[in-house]
Amino acid sequence: MVCWWLAWVVLVGGARAFCPRGCSCDDSGPSLRCVGVGINVVPTLVNPGLRSLNLAHNSISSVSHTLVYFAQLEELDFSHNLLASLGTSNFHKQVELRELRLAHNNLSSLSVGALLGLTSLSLLDLSHNAISELPPDVLLDAPDLKVLLLAHNKLHTLFQHTFRGPRSLHVLDLCDNYFRHVPTAAVEELTALKALQLCRNRLTRLESNALCLPSLLSLSLETNSIDYVADASFSCLQRLLKLNINDNLLREVPTAALVSLVLLESLHLSRNKIRSLEAGAFRGLGHLTTLEVSRCPLLSLLQPAALAECFSLQELTLSHNPLVKHIPLGFLSSLPRLRSLDLRANGLRSFPSSEVTWRSLVSLDLRDNPMVCNCSLQWLAEVLGAANTSLLAPDLQCAAPDKLRGVYLSR
Template sequence: MENLKLQIITLKAMLFLLFISLLLPGPSIAGSMLGCPAGCMCNDDTYVVHCERSKLDVIPITLNPAIQRLVLRNNKIKTVDAAFQFYKDLQYVDLSNNHLVNIPTKSFFHQEKLQELHLNKNKLSSINNKTFQGLKALTVLNLRENFLEELSQGIFSILPKLEELNLGQNRISKIDALAFDGLLGLRVLFLDDNLLTSVPTPSFPVMNSLAELHVGLNAFHFLPDDSFKGLSKLSVLDLSSGGITNISEHAFRSLTGLRNLNLADNRLKEIPTNQLSYLSRLEELTIGQNEYVTLPKGAFKSLTNLRKLDITGAKNLEHIEKGAFTDNMNLETILLVSNKKLENLDEGALVGLPNLRHLVLRENAFKSLPESVVSWNELRALELTDNPINCDCQLLWLLNLANQKNLTNVQCASPLNLRDKPLKSLTSDDLGCSFGDPNQRVIIVTFCVSAVILLAVLGLFLFRYRLKVRDALKDYKFNKRAISRKEHEYQKTFSEDEYTLRTGQLPIKHIPVTEL
């Protein structure tokens, strides 16, 4: 009854305004003569009306009928009444953050040009297949943060051009298999932060063009085989904050075109390597805030097109094995951020990534970083801030690198005399280095270690075979003395004449000088 009275009053006002507009000489003058409510900004040149926080409790009926953009957010409007029908040229309407409880049937019947409708942050508890009747050109519908509980069959079928539908942060627990029937052009769907207990797989096949799906922060903990069957064109999938503990071997089998996957803030105890192997075209993976301890060798095998990897807030992550990124040679950005137990990287853990440009190691537990952990020549940006870095001679290579490249400044946490000092401001002497060239130190250390090892081996050998060595030396000395005696006797027994006869030579006759 109250709605009927309100509609009669509204119609009378509309007729009155129409009568005035007919008497005025031109549309621009008519627009200027019509009333702009207190607290609103009305522009008759751009046909934009902006009424934010204007304490409105009804939709204004004194605006220029030619307006195209109407912003009424952050007011106290409780319903969409017949006044809306007076503005037939509207293309954009924002009624977010009001007190809307319901939307009467055919409220938008005359808004055939409307392209975007924002009804988020209201108190809508139900909608039906006639709620949005007349919105033939609508491409964006935002119903986020309301009290919707279920989606019935064909509820959006009267919106043939809809491309983006936001149903996040409602109380939806039930979705009919044909709820999205007719949305052949839908590209983006938000179903996150609802009360779904399972992935609404039966409702997906009717959305052949869907490219982006947000379905995280629901109450399902398991992804069965072919969870996203029918979404072959899906490019972005957000499953964050869903409490997922288990992913079936073939859960992602249908997502052959997926480019971006968010699995952050779940309860995965290990990297789902085999499950991810179906996503050969994946370019961005966010998988932090899970419960795995190690990134094993080949953790992301088959993801040959991966360009960005984000592992943020993995509270149990302690170890990254060498070869974890063996198949990911196209990686350009790696974010290892706020992993409070991550203290060490295996030497060479990030080697073999020729396209790596940005390495973010912020807010971890690194005290030092080996030079061999990554190929530094191609790196353009390194972040090591908020780590307990120990500035000693082992970081001389990083000091030299920081002076060569424009890297994020690294601050020392220890020793005490260097605390809070930028690494870039220090010298090799500050780091306690005896030699300025780290390669020279390596050579010297290697030589010394090798010499010690060689001497130790030789000493062990001599000690183990000392008896044999002693006997060998005795035999050698005895034989040498025997040979010397024989040679001496041999030399004494041979006269010059015997030597001459034995060699078959005649003695040389000496000719006296007088005969000459």
């Protein structure tokens, strides 16, 4: 057996390796791409020096004892196959593997030892499987793991020490699972984590210190059922730059919790049950550059000082809120760096020119508002009709009076 193996290595070293029917082979890589060719086993009579092996969209159901010939692999793609288990020690030869893609299979669990040998692994994609449990220390054999994708599985809880092993995991995607509570104990070991995705789960509350991740820069909590945010929910996230809480059940801006996020640059609060933006709602957020509060069907009241401390704001999206009937004087006047203002599809009947710092504004969208075209909008008609303006402002139609209904304002 050993002699045969050595002979094969010598053979492929001096001649073109066998390439299975329907596959694409590149000996300069070397790489092998057998995507959607109908195979149900891993081809073994190919170049053992492969660095990239793509077997996606096939019917492979097992990896047992099939990868021992490929010790130089750096990229391996088994996505869209029929794998139900990885077993243990089946990757023990892949010490150079950097990317392992296993999305869209039938995996229901991962055993300790399944990743044995993957000491160089940087990316592991386990999304779109049926994984319901991950045991403690399951990642112990992947110390260099940077990106772990677990979206679209059946996880509802995580054990403490589940993520023990990787020294510098940077990205963790847990979207589209069944979490009812933030897995605090499991993630607290991820001191180097920079991006955490918990979107489309079943979270209802954010308790105090739910996430103590000192390096976290981006947090997505989109599309849950969160209706309570404790004042100290974000107190351990002082480096956070981006927070997405779109599509939840918040009844107000969680001001007391947000005040801890002194470096926050991007905040998304759309599709919530927020009724008002109170004075000082975003206090302490002096670094905020992007704010989105759209599609909130109950939002009706905008207090003049709601954005008073957002002096770095450059993009404001406050659209599709039908109960927002007017912009109060002073609401926008404290935003000297505002470049993009989206007020589309609200209930606005007028818009005063004094509200915007025109020196910095480059984009203004007021479409789909029930605008009353009278003398108070003459300034806007001139702006929209000007040929030499640098402002990007789509034309809008008058809703009243009746004789001007449907007429474009610039005309």
